[in-house]
Amino acid sequence: MTVLDITGEVRQPQRMDFLQLCELSGQIKDLGDVMPGRKGSGVPLREILAAADPGEKATHITLESTDGGFSASAPLKDLENGIVAYRLGEDPLPRDLGGPFRFFVPEAGACDSGAVDACANVKFLGILRLTVGPGRDTRPTNAAEHEDLHRLES
Numbered sequence: 001m002t003v004l005d006i007t008g009e010v011r012q013p014q015r016m017d018f019l020q021l022c023e024l025s026g027q028i029k030d031l032g033d034v035m036p037g038r039k040g041s042g043v044p045l046r047e048i049l050a051a052a053d054p055g056e057k058a059t060h061i062t063l064e065s066t067d068g069g070f071s072a073s074a075p076l077k078d079l080e081n082g083i084v085a086y087r088l089g090e091d092p093l094p095r096d097l098g099g100p101f102r103f104f105v106p107e108a109g110a111c112d113s114g115a116v117d118a119c120a121n122v123k124f125l126g127i128l129r130l131t132v133g134p135g136r137d138t139r140p141t142n143a144a145e146h147e148d149l150h151r152l153e154s
Contacts, residue, residue, distance in 0.1 A: 004016045004086075004126065004128065005128070006130075007127060008131050008135075010053055010054055011052070011053035011055060016051070018086060021048075021084070022087070024043045035104060039088060041086070041087045042086055042104070044082070048128065049076075049130075058130040060134050062128075063122040063128060065123065072139050076130070079105065079120070084102070085104060086100065086101050100124075
């Protein structure tokens with residue numbers, strides 16, 4: 001069973017699977033409504049975090065891929081509109097769309113080494129880790145590195 005771990009500075013660590021994500025409030029039935037061209041359904045990050053009950057000291061969130069090879073860290077306040085995509089129709093989000101879990105930042109800009117950019121859109125999401133201060137961040141620091149990363153993912 002594939003799960004999304006919510007750990008770190010939280011009062012109630014979570015291991016959410018497909019069915020648990022389906023039960024959360026605020027479902028986004030069509031990602032294309034908020035992010036044109038995207039397929040699938042998802043749930044707002046704030047709903048997932050509400051279940052984990054972030055600690056008072058948590059300031060950042062690190063989004064990490066299932067293999068640990070990619071991570072992005074940003075201030076929690078900058079990702080409050082984030083979305084975790086997890087389904088396509090009635091099935092889990094397929095791997096070719098970045099599933100089983102994929103994080104999106106609606107209206108993120110191009111990679112410019114800012115806290116929130118398109119490189120914070122994490123495919124194959126496995127862990128949401130809340131931290132006091134920035135966490136591990138392996139994002140490209142410029143547009144050329146971003147293009148190289150996406151070429152490798154193809």
